[in-house]
Amino acid sequence: MKVNKDIWIDELLDKYPQSQDFLSKKGIVCVMCGEPVWGTLEEQMEEKDFSEEEMDKTIKELNEFLEKNKGKKEDMSQTIEVTKLD
Numbered sequence: 030m031k032v033n034k035d036i037w038i039d040e041l042l043d044k045y046p047q048s049q050d051f052l053s054k055k056g057i058v059c060v061m062c063g064e065p066v067w068g069t070l071e072e073q074m075e076e077k078d079f080s081e082e083e084m085d086k087t088i089k090e091l092n093e094f095l096e097k098n099k100g101k102k103e104d105m106s107q108t109i110e111v112t113k114l115d
Contacts, residue, residue, distance in 0.1 A: 080096050
């Protein structure tokens, strides 16, 4: 399946969790407070004032990135340390 601008963010993250880092580098936030942002990829890009050409280019690059990283697991070795505040 190729990603298109009509894909829902939660579906995108479910099928391709590595897309979060790619899109984050493009300024597109897909997760807030551990939950996916609602709406479609197109809506998120519109919110960031992407032109139609920028949307097409980003989606093309995302599909290339996903194809290149097909079958690779995410690096889950990084952890976040949480400290309880008193």
